[in-house]
Amino acid sequence: MIRWINNTLGTAAFEDPATAGHEVLDVRSLVDGPANGVAALRERIEAGLTMLQKSGRLIVCCDYGISRSNTIAAAILARREGISFDEAFATTQLQTGEVRMDYGIVQTVRATFDAPNSQPAVAGRVLVTGGTGFLGQWLNRIAGDRFEFVSHRSKDIDLVASPFGLDAVVRKHRPDTIIHLANPRIYNTHEVVGQSLAMLRNVADVCHQHGVFLVWPSSWVVFSGRKNEGEIVIGDDVSPMPYGNYAMSKALSENMLDYLSKAGHIRACILRMTPIYGKGSSLPRFLFRTAEACLAGTPVTTHCYRNGRPKLQLLHASDAAQALALAAAKRPEGKFNIGSMEARTTQDLARIIAEVLGTPFESQEIQLQASVANITLDTTKARNVLQWSPKMNLKEGFEEMFLSQ
Template sequence: MKQLHKQSSYRRDEEMQISQTPAYSPKSLKHSRSIQRSISYLLREQRLLFILVGILIASTFFVIQPSLSRLSSDSSSSVDPRHGISAGIRDSIVSYNNRGDAGRKYGDLVGRSPYINGVGRVPVGIGRKRKRVVVTGGAGFVGSHLVDKLIARGDDVIVIDNFFTGRKDNVVHLLGNPRFELIRHDVVEPILLEVDQIYHLACPASPVHYKYNPVKTIKTNVMGTLNMLGLAKRIGARFLLTSTSEVYGDPLEHPQKETYWGHVNPIGERSCYDEGKRTAETLTMDYHRGAGVEVRIARIFNTYGPRMCLDDGRVVSNFVSQAIRKQPMTVYGDGKQTRSFQYVSDLVDGLVALMEGDHVGPFNLGNPGEFTMLELAEVVKETIDPGATIEFRPNTADDPHKRKPDISKAKEVLNWEPKISLREGLPQMVSDFQNRILNEDEGKGNK
């Protein structure tokens, strides 16, 4: 019994010793060992001394460097590393830049560099920045001339065209140019591009073409404009809509100002084009006001020149084609209705001036010289064939009786006005038409 009592008491004492012993923790042991190893690593081979010396050198550099910069800027012969020009010249430039118009001219000279205010970088080459531009309908009559101008000034141009009225021949001379791209695409379907500017010209513009499929014409004006505005919004591009004088309908105001709201038949045969363009203008302004898109609106009046479609139903191309083919010139109605005709190069200059300017518009772009249809027929006869005859036919529905632009706004704001008169521009168009009509296929209307 005594022996059993001793064994039990011995076990209790052993259990008490075990309970008082702290629990083993491998993490705490590893942590203490890692700290000891780190300290010993720093103290070994004078590593701590090297770290302190490095910190001292770096601190000295950051303290001394600003002083050196100030000394450098005080020297008139020193060169500012940001500008690439001497500080003395830079101070003269800043002073020059603060003198109104003179400063603005300097800003134009250096590509409007923001470095005058201490931010940005002066470009290596002096001159305007090359832009990346998309032109919808760029293989058409007006579009191809616009593309020529943009390429000539050094821009990269992407043409989008479904070739409904556009012709590959209009841009074939650009196909080898590295700054030109051609995409066969219908703007009714979305497209994603990275560009700086969008000239939206895509839409059949002659009665023959836009009446051929009026629903398609409406889709092009509405869905096509929506798609291109959406693209402009996503990529931050500036957007220019080519609207038309047809938004004024059969006007009760003469000449027509941009403030005139028009007199349009919303359910007529021409409404697919007239109202389509009016809707496109509405969409453009809503994207501008609601989404902050940079937009421009041009209302184009009758335009003529080389590369027009031969048989598109427009009066100038009709008269010229008929006179060259020795056919009677068809005058609809009594021939007293009036139009104003601008040469295509004048229009292109106006579109570029509008895009590069700071004003939304709309702007009338047209030649205020007014001609009746009979007067136009006489000018065509003088230019092509004095013996050409005239044939009268019933007038078409909703044909405007008068059309003449008031371009005072474009003159004042854009510093633009047409330079080429009808008698100067018509011979150049006639020469182009003669070459194409004499071609065995072109005279038959084939592309």
């Protein structure tokens, strides 16, 4: 199928029968990625312009009609119409419906048009993906006076589909750091694994292209498969053992950043955080179910597993945001555990909530024939390198969450 950009210029796969009888520019000699030389790119663009001028109609073809064909077609459109490559590229995407073009070849073709961007990154300017979400709002509240934040909502940039929206924002604002908070909205399906990896890879590619440092929050759930080891303390360099789709997405994302870092593709800081709570979030849901039971005067339901009562190392959002801010300021590479002072059983947490709400406490415990991962993250490295430590105690955190207006 030929996808027409305008009345004279289209793209297709080279072996598509629909191209028969049309003037065809074959760009299969080019490769995806950033490896093409400027001379080879310009030769194909100039050849396309000459063919289009002679025949009046041209189809640009690569193997699948996706990356090389559409990128070169955009360049031909830009030259023929006297417009910027970015404008022509946006038109090509809109008219063809193709957003999956290879990021590397697009950047090299752009470089044949534009003088290299001599504007350096702005020190202290931080781009936050998903910046209007729960943690993004806390980050702005905690550190908004220390950084120049550029926040974008997840719905403004489709990070799953391609890196091009983020690339345009980075080229416009020139941040020196990206804090990547955006996540798939639904986080417990098989699909979330692929979406999370696609989002992070697109962010990482943009960071590589522009020399931007990446700060990314992972989660304690990468260790959620450690269910038969009793209560254990986990250091920063312990290998993940995930259980469930959300945990798998975080663990695989950590691995991907490790590979990219070792290859010199990116500089990144991973903050592995325990469960985050605070005003503005509906998680962890156990806290809210407990508050509802206390206010209704009904028993709080907790569980006991084969290997003991579950414990949570709750981290207030203000402390999580402070860790993100310190990572953006200090820009250390590697993994850092971020968690509260200690893990508390769900019964202990329920008692504190009842005390905060001023209600009697009554509980009922259900025995479960399964094991639970009781993990405590060792935060020594974060304290030493980031000079970070949690400030909010549980009672104050619950007061802020349940009693403040």
